[in-house]
Amino acid sequence: MNQPIYYINGNYVPESEAKLSVFDLSILRGFGVFDYLRTYQKRPFHLWDHLERLNYSAENLRLKIPCSLAEIAKIIDSLIELNQIEEAGIKIIVTGGISTDQFTPQTASLIVLVFALTKYPPYFYTKGVSAVTTSLARSFPKLKTTQYIPAIVTLHANHQAQEAIYLNPARELLEATTSNFFCFKKNILYTCNSDEILLGVTREIVLKLAAQRFPIQLCPITYEELPTIDEAFITASNKEIMPLIKIDHHQIGTGEVGVRTKEMIQAFREYTQQSKWETLSISRHIVNK
Structure with a gap:
């Protein structure tokens, strides 16, 4: 070979x-x-x-x-x-x-x-995955640096979780270690939009696709709000849209992959099969925030 x-x-x-x-x-x-x-x-x-x-x-x-x-x-x-x-x-x-x-x-x-x-196992998408939270601080969260110490330490201590989500001092859910975080409360899609996260390319695509389907709130939810969210998912180039069914000890919604999340997964997969993709100019989005 x-x-x-x-x-x-x-x-x-x-x-x-x-x-x-x-x-x-x-x-x-x-x-x-x-x-x-x-x-x-x-x-x-x-x-x-x-x-x-x-x-x-x-x-x-x-x-x-x-x-x-x-x-x-x-x-x-x-x-x-x-x-x-x-x-x-x-x-x-x-x-x-x-x-x-x-x-x-x-x-x-x-x-x-x-x-x-x-590729991740298909059941990650049909059954969903779990995440833990961490309050460990990162340096330069807006930049994609090679320094992943908080992520490695957290996930090494929590082998059963597929991801870890960062909390800031206000106990707001920011993003995951290698992905962005989204959730639905009722029919509204929430995701953090601040200097405390990396603006992911997949995240920008998801926002573009979701805008045609759901109201969007660009603001984080707090840890105390976890029992009130109906669905959640993470996004990344290698994960695409991956459903979350549990964060720490909190079950998300019914504990199954939600209808809205399934709709977004399908929309994203159809988007990847297009013959042409429009440039997002993501760096200018970062600079102009």
Whole structure:
């Protein structure tokens, strides 16, 4: 079996040769940003929205991406062709690079990984999944950084949960560790819209699709409101729309996947099969908030 081919700092290399220096700041200090997307019918889904968000994250950490976004798009196309993957997950990583004083960023490293997409079990979508909450604080929540310590610590301690949802000091539900959070109260769809969350590409698509179907409130719910919500779900590139049926010890609604959530799952899946997807310009949404 042929090894996967990756891109690292100007070179296409097999997996066995994919290496970073031990003096790279992503290793020494956890300093880097990334973005993740997937393909549908071998087409990178909303590629430019993900590239714009990557650039926004890098700029805000004063990381200079070592090539243009158009060049990264070409690298991704090349890797999809080289690896001959039916459907792919794509991860673009920009690190602080090798640092001579082990602290100061110098020339950034660029890594692009294209690998076979791992799908979640179908019953996650038909039966729903559970989540826990955490009050652990994150740094730079608006940016997609490589620092996931609060997420890893929380989920390592709660093996039965598929996700963890962040609470702020006001006990508002913000977002999950790798996804955005939505819920229905009666017929109204709620999701957080603040400087405390990452504006997900899938989230923006869901809001666009939901606006044709339901009233929307861009505000968080509090932990104390959990018993009053009827349905909940999380959204992410790899998860799409995944129903939540339990948060901590709180059953969501009837404990089954709700009708509105099913409608959104179907609408999203139909959207992914379109021949063309309109760019969301998500980075400008972030800047203009």
